[in-house]
Amino acid sequence: MNVACTFTVNAAEVTVEVAPHQRLIDVLRGPLGLLGTKEGCGNGECGACTVIVDGRAVNACLFPALEAEGREITTIEGLLGPGGALSPLQQ
Numbered sequence: 001m002n003v004a005c006t007f008t009v010n011a012a013e014v015t016v017e018v019a020p021h022q023r024l025i026d027v028l029r030g031p032l033g034l035l036g037t038k039e040g041c042g043n044g045e046c047g048a049c050t051v052i053v054d055g056r057a058v059n060a061c062l063f064p065a066l067e068a069e070g071r072e073i074t075t076i077e078g079l080l081g082p083g084g085a086l087s088p089l090q091q
């Protein structure tokens with residue numbers, strides 16, 4: 001059974017239906033279409049899926065999507081530099 005989960009992604013509040021087993025990376029890349037978060041190893045070793053959750057870097061491949069409830073998440077798409085230019089990390 002899916003559960004509605006509301007959180008902030010790149011300064012926009014979103015609500016998505018989340019299955020209990022879903023990982024944050026699945027929700028970011030699936031219903032939210034944020035394809036900048038990549039899946040490499042899928043088990044917490046490579047860091048390709050890193051996002052910022054409440055100011056801390058986490059591996060989205062290990063983070064349960066339901067734990068995103070009420071949190072602020074920043075993905076690579078949310079790291080724009082001054083004037084909307086690409087940040088050094090995006091470049």
Ligand code: FES
Nearest residue numbers: 040042044047061
């Ligand atoms: Fe490698 Fe998440 S995909 S740490």
